[in-house]
Amino acid sequence: MAASLLSQAMRRCSAHVCAAVAVRRALSSGAAAPSVFTRFLLKLSHYFYDVENILDWNGWLRTQAIIRKNRLFGYAQKNFGNNVAAAYYILTLRGSFRFAGQSEWFRPDSRGRFSYDFMSTPDAQIEEVDLSGTLINHNGLENLVKQNKLRTLSVRGCPEVDDWFLAHLHVFGESLVELDLSHCSRITVGGLAALQNLRKLERLDISGLPRLQNPGLVRILLEEMLPHCQVSGVEYEQGLIQPDSQEQTEDHHEASTHTGLRHL
Amino acid sequence: MWRKMFTSVPAFRALKAPCRSFKSSSRGPDKDFFKDLDAQLRAFRDKAAAAMPGSDWSPIELTPGLPPERADVVIVGGGVVGWSIAYWLKMKARVRDGLRVLVVEKDPTYSQASTVLSCGGIRQQFSLKENIMLSLFSAHFMKNINNHLWVVNEDPVDLQFNHSGYLFLASEKSAHIMEENYRTQRYVGAKVALLSPSQLKERFPWMNTEGVALASLGLENEGWFDPWSLLNALRRKAVSMGVYQCFGEVTGFKCAANLAETTDGEVLNVQRIKYVNVRMPNSLEYQPVECAVVVNAAGANSGKIASMLGIGLGPKESVSGVPLPVEPRKRFVYVVHCPDGPGLDTPFLIDYSGVYCRREGLGGNYITGMSPEETEEPDISNLDVDHEFFQEKVWHHLANRIPAFEQLKVSSAWAGFYDYNTFDQNGIIGLHPLVPNMYFATGFSGHGLQQSPAVGLAVAELILDGGFKTIDLSAFDLKRILLQEPILESNIV
Numbered sequence A: 001m002a003a004s005l006l007s008q009a010m011r012r013c014s015a016h017v018c019a020a021v022a023v024r025r026a027l028s029s030g031a032a033a034p035s036v037f038t039r040f041l042l043k044l045s046h047y048f049y050d051v052e053n054i055l056d057w058n059g060w061l062r063t064q065a066i067i068r069k070n071r072l073f074g075y076a077q078k079n080f081g082n083n084v085a086a087a088y089y090i091l092t093l094r095g096s097f098r099f100a101g102q103s104e105w106f107r108p109d110s111r112g113r114f115s116y117d118f119m120s121t122p123d124a125q126i127e128e129v130d131l132s133g134t135l136i137n138h139n140g141l142e143n144l145v146k147q148n149k150l151r152t153l154s155v156r157g158c159p160e161v162d163d164w165f166l167a168h169l170h171v172f173g174e175s176l177v178e179l180d181l182s183h184c185s186r187i188t189v190g191g192l193a194a195l196q197n198l199r200k201l202e203r204l205d206i207s208g209l210p211r212l213q214n215p216g217l218v219r220i221l222l223e224e225m226l227p228h229c230q231v232s233g234v235e236y237e238q239g240l241i242q243p244d245s246q247e248q249t250e251d252h253h254e255a256s257t258h259t260g261l262r263h264l
Numbered sequence B: 001m002w003r004k005m006f007t008s009v010p011a012f013r014a015l016k017a018p019c020r021s022f023k024s025s026s027r028g029p030d031k032d033f034f035k036d037l038d039a040q041l042r043a044f045r046d047k048a049a050a051a052m053p054g055s056d057w058s059p060i061e062l063t064p065g066l067p068p069e070r071a072d073v074v075i076v077g078g079g080v081v082g083w084s085i086a087y088w089l090k091m092k093a094r095v096r097d098g099l100r101v102l103v104v105e106k107d108p109t110y111s112q113a114s115t116v117l118s119c120g121g122i123r124q125q126f127s128l129k130e131n132i133m134l135s136l137f138s139a140h141f142m143k144n145i146n147n148h149l150w151v152v153n154e155d156p157v158d159l160q161f162n163h164s165g166y167l168f169l170a171s172e173k174s175a176h177i178m179e180e181n182y183r184t185q186r187y188v189g190a191k192v193a194l195l196s197p198s199q200l201k202e203r204f205p206w207m208n209t210e211g212v213a214l215a216s217l218g219l220e221n222e223g224w225f226d227p228w229s230l231l232n233a234l235r236r237k238a239v240s241m242g243v244y245q246c247f248g249e250v251t252g253f254k255c256a257a258n259l260a261e262t263t264d265g266e267v268l269n270v271q272r273i274k275y276v277n278v279r280m281p282n283s284l285e286y287q288p289v290e291c292a293v294v295v296n297a298a299g300a301n302s303g304k305i306a307s308m309l310g311i312g313l314g315p316k317e318s319v320s321g322v323p324l325p326v327e328p329r330k331r332f333v334y335v336v337h338c339p340d341g342p343g344l345d346t347p348f349l350i351d352y353s354g355v356y357c358r359r360e361g362l363g364g365n366y367i368t369g370m371s372p373e374e375t376e377e378p379d380i381s382n383l384d385v386d387h388e389f390f391q392e393k394v395w396h397h398l399a400n401r402i403p404a405f406e407q408l409k410v411s412s413a414w415a416g417f418y419d420y421n422t423f424d425q426n427g428i429i430g431l432h433p434l435v436p437n438m439y440f441a442t443g444f445s446g447h448g449l450q451q452s453p454a455v456g457l458a459v460a461e462l463i464l465d466g467g468f469k470t471i472d473l474s475a476f477d478l479k480r481i482l483l484q485e486p487i488l489e490s491n492i493v
Helices: A002-012 A015-027 A036-045 A049-069 A074-080 A082-092 A140-144 A163-172 A189-197 A215-225 A245-263 B002-008 B010-023 B028-051 B080-093 B129-143 B175-188 B197-203 B227-240 B299-308 B387-401 B403-407 B448-464
Strands: A096-099 A126-130 A152-154 A178-180 A203-205 A230-232 B070-076 B101-105 B166-170 B192-195 B214-218 B244-247 B249-261 B267-279 B286-296 B326-337 B348-350 B356-360 B365-369 B409-421 B428-432 B435-442
Touching (some): A074 A082, A082 A140, A163 A189, A189 A215, B070 B080, B080 B101, B080 B227, B080 B435, B080 B448, B129 B175, B129 B448, B166 B175, B192 B197, B197 B214, B249 B299, B267 B435, B286 B299, B299 B409, B299 B435, B326 B387, B387 B403, B387 B409, B428 B448
Parallel strands (some): A126 A152, A152 A178, A178 A203, A203 A230, B070 B101
Antiparallel strands (some): B249 B267, B267 B286, B326 B409, B348 B356
16 A cells, blocks of 8 residues: 555656655665565564564674774874874775865875875874765764864765764864765754854855755855855755645655655 | 265365356355455464564453563653663663563653653753763763664664753853853863853844853753653663563552661661552552562652652651652743744853743744742642743743843743752662662752763663762762752752
8 A cells, every 4th residue: 555655646746856856865875775685684573583683783783884984093193193193084984185285185096095195294284174975973073173274174975974973063163164064864954053163164065955854944044143154055945835846745755754664 | 975075064165166156157155265265364364473473462361561570670760761771771781681671651641751841951061070971971872872772673763953052141140150160061071162241242142141241152962852752762772672661650569678777776677679569550450560679760759659668757867757859840841932033043041040941943933931939839730831930930031131032922831840859959869778679760850851861871880780880970879868968069950
């Protein structure tokens, strides 16, 4: 029944909405349809504790991988200084950065290998960081807190960037000028409220945040909160209920809940 | 003869049916057969599913919802503290069914539960080191909540956390206390900043800074969240780990009593709880639950539970004459609408007059309230809201601080209970000397929700390890009440 309702709802959706849904699916981390095998395991886990435990371990291992990637580089900090540790952390995450006063960017190659040239300048502070598409989270940000010259930070499309990450950004309150948060699937308006501590912020990109319910309103509120900041990526009309699109959004909502049900 | 036998067996008759239908054109028996078969198969499927491991099917009829006859730990009170204790007990026990934990909650709808009727704030701006650490730990727990409370096959937990810090305002008189608290908070590791009135005006232009000498703003780990989500997430995880949940009311205890003599020569009646009587809702039926340890996490009603054991009923000047100083206090929360009010940068504002205010959603709604004077405590027999209180006490303080609130409209209101510790407004965690197997986790005076994850761990450590390991909460022991040595917290809201 759910499937038939789903197909009915999908048919009523316009092509535009469907495309938007598809994009959102692709961007959000956990929304991909599970394979037949996974669904079989989930079914079994209703009946057998062992299967449930195996799935539990699997999830635990996955979170451990993220924790490992974002651990504090204490050894590097102690032996080579905060700047080298921060640079090393960024490169291991396959991000790229630029030192203050230099024009060239340090970035790993397509296989994640990088040169250790940054170790020759332990006093150089990082000015620009591009971490788009990496697994950085609020714990990993701890490696960068000493970079008080950081002017630009991009975390475009990072699946682990959440509201707690944004709340921790207050450490760059005196330096951060440009922030790109686009396509982070876990950011909500509750986290964006924490950006009030970034008094120097001039440019903010909030495009493609799937969990913002009315992005237009959020943009207005953000501009009110940070008067010197230019908020981009969202039109004022976005998220407003138009008389004819109201039905569509409801349909879309219905469709997504039904897909959710079906995945259970 | 064979033909006769075949026709007497229904199944064979059914098998023959197609031939017969060939001869006579009616298809009735044919349909009957498949309908029958379908029903039979469905019944078989249902029975097979019910007999699978994990279902609650039993060959004997039982009253649904009865608690188990035996449990290792019975937690009285299924609020956020109770479920947190249950979760941490199971987490620390590691082995499934290594520990049987039962949570008893009297209100299945949680309609009067303090957890869900609170404002849902979390802050580190306390004056006591223990309170700051409890709240920091809880913030850390919520940060990684999906690593802790992740359940196979369920959606990830969404606390709807709003990262807007608390803003405490201090007048000339209380500024030095705030500075001192600020130093304690920074020392323990909270991210707090002090603001002068001019900085305050620059940060929050919508605020009237008259009379403010100093302000402290939480930068990180502070804000508000949805209490129901936290409660449900803890409950879901605990139940998935094998905690028994029972909706019923604890009506009494069955104890084994021993006489013990103190060094002063006073004879004490030491009781050890053997059975907890759990009465089913809307019936007289009750089930005694045999148990080793009881945890009193009943919040506002924990004083009542303690008095069932005779705590506080003994003669004055004796140990049994000191009651548990926890009583329900009614607090009103008002939802006001003001389209011109402050926007996304609204902090959880706490004025030195005692009025608090926070944003609710993005549509110009705010939540506000204040604690009444000690002498004007409202009646606690029901949860009715006193609207006069807002008009007389709250509004003018609020409008004085935020001038835009002159034009506000009260859109709704509710009331909830604080588990108010009349002795020193701090949590009580520990054992009572007269009941050596009842642990107390109560009296948080409105901070129970934000401290619950840490308190749960502390109580679990106390039960399983015999002492505090993560956060030393020995200052919150029940001993301080018997010895009449209060530890005072200056930032009570």
